[in-house]
Amino acid sequence: GENVEQHPSTLSVQEGDSAVIKCTYSDSASNYFPWYKQELGKRPQLIIDIRSNVGEKKDQRIAVTLNKTAKHFSLHITETQPEDSAVYFCAASRGAGGFKTIFGAGTRLFVKA
Amino acid sequence: DTAVSQTPKYLVTQMGNDKSIKCEQNLGHDTMYWYKQDSKKFLKIMFSYNNKELIINETVPNRFSPKSPDKAHLNLHINSLELGDSAVYFCASSQGPANTGELFFGEGSRLTVL
Numbered sequence: 256g257e258n259v260e261q262h263p264s265t266l267s268v269q270e271g272d273s274a275v276i277k278c279t280y281s282d283s284a285s286n287y288f289p290w291y292k293q294e295l296g297k298r299p300q301l302i303i304d305i306r307s308n309v310g311e312k313k314d315q316r317i318a319v320t321l322n323k324t325a326k327h328f329s330l331h332i333t334e335t336q337p338e339d340s341a342v343y344f345c346a347a348s349r350g351a352g353g354f355k356t357i358f359g360a361g362t363r364l365f366v367k368a
Numbered sequence: 369d370t371a372v373s374q375t376p377k378y379l380v381t382q383m384g385n386d387k388s389i390k391c392e393q394n395l396g397h398d399t400m401y402w403y404k405q406d407s408k409k410f411l412k413i414m415f416s417y418n419n420k421e422l423i424i425n426e427t428v429p430n431r432f433s434p435k436s437p438d439k440a441h442l443n444l445h446i447n448s449l450e451l452g453d454s455a456v457y458f459c460a461s462s463q464g465p466a467n468t469g470e471l472f473f474g475e476g477s478r479l480t481v482l
Contacts, residue, residue, distance in 0.1 A: 289470065298458065298473040299411065342409055348466035354399060354416035354423040356466045361409045 257282040259347050261359025269367050274332045276362045278345035281326070285347040288321060288328050289356070293342045302343075303330070335366045371395050374459045374474035381449060382482055388445045389477045391459030397472070399423075399465065400442040402434060403458040405476070411458070416466070417442055449481045 258281040268274050280288075289304035305312045305319045305328065312319050316335075321328040332339055345359040374391040381387055393400065402414040416424035420436045431447045442459060459474040 287466070287468070291471075293409075298475050299471075300473070301470045304470070344411060354418060354465050355401075355413045355426070356471060357413070358411040361411075363409075 257285075257347070257349070257355075257357045259345060259357045259359040261345050261362060263362060264360065265363045265365075267365040267367065268335050270335060270337060272335055274335050274339070274364055274366075276330045276343055276345065276364075277327065278329070278347075278359050279325075279327050280347040280357075282347065282349055282357075283326070284349040287348045288319070289346050289348075290319060290330050291344045291346065291358075293344065293361075295341070299344060332364075335364075337366050337368050340364055340366045372459055372461055372472050372474040374457075374477050376477060377475060378478050378480075380480045380482065383449055383451060385449050386445065386447045387449060387479065388443060389457055389459075389479075391442045391444070391474055393440055393459075393461040393472070395461055395463075395472060397461040397463050398439055399462045400436065400439070401460040401462075401466075401471070402442065402444050403460060403473075405456040405458060407455070415442075415444075418465070446479075449479075451481050454479055454481045 261278045286307040291299035292302045293299040316333045318331045342361045344361050346356045348356040372393045399418045414428045415434045417436045433445045436442045456476040456478045458476050460471045
């Protein structure tokens with residue numbers, strides 16, 4: 256069945272450093288790859304997404320890359336700040352008619368001031 | 369204005385009881401979902417509804433019965449609660465099928481079964 260693997264499960268960085276989170280997916284029909292940020296006690300919220308016809312997308316300090324051949328996608332956060340501390344989820348959803356988004360297990364990011 | 373709202377925010381109940389969670393979205397979306405987030409933060413899809421019709425049932429026990437009276441509402445009723453049902457349940461909505469764009473989540477309902 257569909258599966259999304261996410262690594263690492265925990266990531267600790269110093270303020271100002273970069274953070275990278277990696278995911279792989281199994282369903283070759285997946286064509287939409289969102290990333291969600293969940294702060295403690297809050298709801299998951301979309302921070303960036305990428306579609307399968309695009310290899311890279313950037314929004315200020317956040318960038319995502321997608322390698323469809325290898326079924327890998329990654330989140331890059333540069334110049335990390337303490338407020339970036341949260342759980343980050345990668346996800347994948349499949350092509351036409353698909354009604355479910357499969358989430359990775361999450362990465363708990365700690366940014367130390 | 370809250371886009372996706374769910375009630376109650378907290379439920380504490382005994383094993384064997386029945387409980388319901390309500391969800392409403394005012395975004396005009398066609399598709400609504402229930403997700404379960406366990407203590408390890410894993411987000412697992414339970415149900416997807418599109419225009420009031422059940423599209424996805426992810427091998428959820430039939431003690432869980434979703435109901436969508438209209439496309440703006442998706443409620444979840446749970447019978448004979450078990451300890452393993454303790455989790456945060458998130459309602460979500462999207463414009464169309466999951467691959468078309470963002471999921472908008474409610475604030476979550478934390479269910480504790482004693």
